[in-house]
Amino acid sequence: MRWSIGVALAVLVGVSAARVQAQKPPAASPIKPIATVEEIMKTMTIPFSNAVFEAGGEAPKDDKSWEHVRGQAVALAESGNLLMLGARAKDHAAWMKFSRAQVDAAEAAAKAAAAKNADQLSAAADALYETCSGCHKVYMKDPVQ
Numbered sequence: 001m002r003w004s005i006g007v008a009l010a011v012l013v014g015v016s017a018a019r020v021q022a023q024k025p026p027a028a029s030p031i032k033p034i035a036t037v038e039e040i041m042k043t044m045t046i047p048f049s050n051a052v053f054e055a056g057g058e059a060p061k062d063d064k065s066w067e068h069v070r071g072q073a074v075a076l077a078e079s080g081n082l083l084m085l086g087a088r089a090k091d092h093a094a095w096m097k098f099s100r101a102q103v104d105a106a107e108a109a110a111k112a113a114a115a116k117n118a119d120q121l122s123a124a125a126d127a128l129y130e131t132c133s134g135c136h137k138v139y140m141k142d143p144v145q
Contacts, residue, residue: 037088040079048076049128052109056125059118069121070113077106090139098135105131
């Protein structure tokens with residue numbers, strides 16, 4: 001009987017502690033967005049994607065060039081992650097889908113560059129182009145050519 005009362009008290013204390021924890025306001029995020037979507041696009045996404053597009057059309061010739069493309073693709077993937085953070089997300093439907101597709105295509109490009117596989121890099125660049133084009137049709141008022 002004592003054991004049952006002890007278990008019951010422990011459960012009640014645990015539930016009460018969980019309720020108190022649930023009532024605490026969420027901790028402030030350590031993330032401090034600085035750039036706007038437009039700044040991310042101009043300073044990161046476009047230059048990094050151009051490097052992937054170029055390499056997808058004409059494969060790198062040496063190890064240093066392959067590594068450069070891999071780095072650009074990794075940075076491009078991360079710029080896609082930045083586009084999904086906080087107020088940058090235009091919506092939680094198509095915007096997130098396009099941004100995630102950018103991350104996935106850029107990751108595929110990075111893996112292809114690491115493997116020095118020109119065919120896979122070309123396919124990843126094509127997938128990236130389709131993602132960018134689709135997103136621009138939906139979200140850009142005046143698409144840049």
